[in-house]
Amino acid sequence: MNTAGKGAKKKKxxxxxxxxxxxxxxxxxxxxxxxxxxxxxTNDNALEVHGIPKLERKAIESxxxxxxxxxxxxxxxxxxxxxxxxxHNQGWKYFRHPSMIMTKAAVKMVNTLKRITxxxxxxxxxxxxxxxxxxxKSTLLLQAIAAAFLKGWIVLNLPNSIDMVNAGIEYAPxxxxxxxxxxxxxxxxxxxxxxxxxxxxxxxxxxxTMSHPNLTFPYANSTLKxxxxxxxxxxxxxxxxxxxxxxxxTKPSPTTPPILYTCDNVxxxxxPSAYVDPDLKPIHAHDLLHVAHxxxxxxxxxxxxxxxxxxxxxxxxxxxxxxxxxxxxxVIEAQQNGHTTKGWHPYxxxxxxxxRSLQGVEVLRLNGLDKEEARTILNYYAASGMLRNLVDEKxxxxxxxxxxxxxxxxxxxxxxxxxxxxxxxxxx
Amino acid sequence: xxLLAGINMDGAxxxxxxxxxxxxxxxxxxxxxxxxxxxxxxxxxxxxxxxQLESLNNALAxxxxxxDLRREIRGNIARLRDLGTYRGRRHxxxxxxxxxxxxxxxxxxxxxxxVDRRG
Numbered sequence: 001m002n003t004a005g006k007g008a009k010k011k012k013x014x015x016x017x018x019x020x021x022x023x024x025x026x027x028x029x030x031x032x033x034x035x036x037x038x039x040x041x042t043n044d045n046a047l048e049v050h051g052i053p054k055l056e057r058k059a060i061e062s063x064x065x066x067x068x069x070x071x072x073x074x075x076x077x078x079x080x081x082x083x084x085x086x087x088h089n090q091g092w093k094y095f096r097h098p099s100m101i102m103t104k105a106a107v108k109m110v111n112t113l114k115r116i117t118x119x120x121x122x123x124x125x126x127x128x129x130x131x132x133x134x135x136x137k138s139t140l141l142l143q144a145i146a147a148a149f150l151k152g153w154i155v156l157n158l159p160n161s162i163d164m165v166n167a168g169i170e171y172a173p174x175x176x177x178x179x180x181x182x183x184x185x186x187x188x189x190x191x192x193x194x195x196x197x198x199x200x201x202x203x204x205x206x207x208x209t210m211s212h213p214n215l216t217f218p219y220a221n222s223t224l225k226x227x228x229x230x231x232x233x234x235x236x237x238x239x240x241x242x243x244x245x246x247x248x249x250t251k252p253s254p255t256t257p258p259i260l261y262t263c264d265n266v267x268x269x270x271x272p273s274a275y276v277d278p279d280l281k282p283i284h285a286h287d288l289l290h291v292a293h294x295x296x297x298x299x300x301x302x303x304x305x306x307x308x309x310x311x312x313x314x315x316x317x318x319x320x321x322x323x324x325x326x327x328x329x330x331v332i333e334a335q336q337n338g339h340t341t342k343g344w345h346p347y348x349x350x351x352x353x354x355x356r357s358l359q360g361v362e363v364l365r366l367n368g369l370d371k372e373e374a375r376t377i378l379n380y381y382a383a384s385g386m387l388r389n390l391v392d393e394k395x396x397x398x399x400x401x402x403x404x405x406x407x408x409x410x411x412x413x414x415x416x417x418x419x420x421x422x423x424x425x426x427x428x
Numbered sequence: 429x430x431l432l433a434g435i436n437m438d439g440a441x442x443x444x445x446x447x448x449x450x451x452x453x454x455x456x457x458x459x460x461x462x463x464x465x466x467x468x469x470x471x472x473x474x475x476x477x478x479x480q481l482e483s484l485n486n487a488l489a490x491x492x493x494x495x496d497l498r499r500e501i502r503g504n505i506a507r508l509r510d511l512g513t514y515r516g517r518r519h520x521x522x523x524x525x526x527x528x529x530x531x532x533x534x535x536x537x538x539x540x541x542x543v544d545r546r547g
Contacts (some may be wrong), residue, residue, distance in 0.1 A: 036434075107436045167468045167469055167470065168468065169469050170467075170468055170475070171466060171468060172466050173466060182466075209481075216514065275468065276459075276463045277463065278463050278466075280459065280460065280463050314454065
């Protein structure tokens with residue numbers, strides 16, 4: 001009887017899975033991608049957590065938020081959505097409102113933004129955030145972007161950087177370039193849409209002041225927002241317009257705000273792409289215009305004249321190792337800490353372009369949360385109703401240890417994402 | 429609808445697969461044609477620019493594909509048969525040509541090996 005019941009349940013589950021699969025198959029390719037990548041930022045079943053301060057400009061200035069949970073304001077959420085800073089695999093969908101813990105690293109990042117904003121001389125900080133998988137690298141980028149928006153910076157984020165190199169969008173050679181460079185008009189238009197949506201109010205106050213010979217239409221005294229909108233609608237003009245807008249934004253001027261230029265999953269851009277040239281040789285990612293543009297800024301070949309920050313983070317999960325990239329980061333980190341590290345393999349060829357792109361960058365290693373921070377975030381999980389355990393010292397210590405010394409993604413997995421974690425355990 | 433080598437093709441089809449639908453074009457040739465015209469592997473036919481389509485059509489016009497290729501293959505087999513060679517005779521008998529066993533497992537040979545080979 002019992003076995004038969006189990007069998008029926010299994011059959012039912014299998015039918016449900018098959019139905020879900022079939023429903024997915026009914027969607028077109030692009031719709032399937034949309035469903036797969038959709039970002040859900042609210043959970044109506046989670047409890048409202050009271051007493052969490054909003055992440056406002058004032059809160060950032062006061063710096064009393066270290067180690068505390070903060071909640072993103074709706075306006076910031078809209079801007080972050082526009083620059084695609086949220087990732088679908090982050091745990092936003094479990095909670096009522098998008099909130100996050102301001103770790104020491106996040107506060108350090110906010111301090112750096114403050115230093116650049118208040119500095120007399122414009123300064124360009126170039127940082128690569130590294131750390132284990134799910135240690136919060138992408139969230140740190142998101143926190144930096146949120147803080148930059150609150151401080152009135154211009155933000156440009158390269159969303160889904162893998163889309164640039166996996167040969168999923170059109171490409172075309174740029175005439176008269178050596179080595180040949182390749183443009184991706186759709187991606188340029190996408191970036192301009194992002195710039196116009198996320199930084200609209202700022203860009204609509206700024207007008208063109210320079211001459212741009214590549215623009216073939218009358219643009220004098222038009223606002224940068226209008227230029228971005230034009231480029232977003234017209235793929236053919238997107239790259240020249242992007243260059244023009246960037247030139248205007250990086251022209252030394254006391255009224256132009258600093259720029260935050262970020263790229264997540266940057267390791268995808270440190271190897272030959274899936275595109276091929278007419279001889280069927282792979283095109284190096286650094287030959288794609290937008291990647292090259294980012295790398296020029298990451299390497300310091302181009303500086304942000306009004307100050308700013310170039311921020312990148314590799315993904316540590318599910319990707320094959322890129323030897324030159326990993327080696328460079330190891331060497332830089334060792335130098336920063338005053339250590340020495342092993343040299344490059346004498347018989348292996350290093351990717352010179354990757355080495356050049358990482359020259360002089362600062363490496364910021366993210367470690368797990370400390371116990372106090374872990375306690376704060378576990379309390380938040382419990383207050384949201386997503387964790388039904390008593391959060392005391394023993395529980396925090398247990399989960400902190402199991403999560404590999406406070407890896408925040410693992411903490412979430414152990415407490416929120418695990419169904420068994422919701423049932424009170426024997427010891428509570 | 430998109431015209432490729434004189435044939436109306438569904439625009440929603442992948443360019444790579446549309447090319448492979450021609451007799452004589454497989455994955456490798458299709459990839460070369462795409463790369464030569466800077467078409468990414470996931471491009472749909474409808475998304476191709478006029479210039480790219482024209483270039484593809486020109487390339488296809490200069491290649492021996494479809495009936496031209498079939499005619500050539502048939503001609504080659506007929507020549508072997510006319511000369512009375514072993515390979516020609518084996519083709520005519522619908523038996524394996526290259527020394528394979530005939531006791532069993534010769535269905536491919538039965539299907540394909542004919543003087544008037546279809547494709």
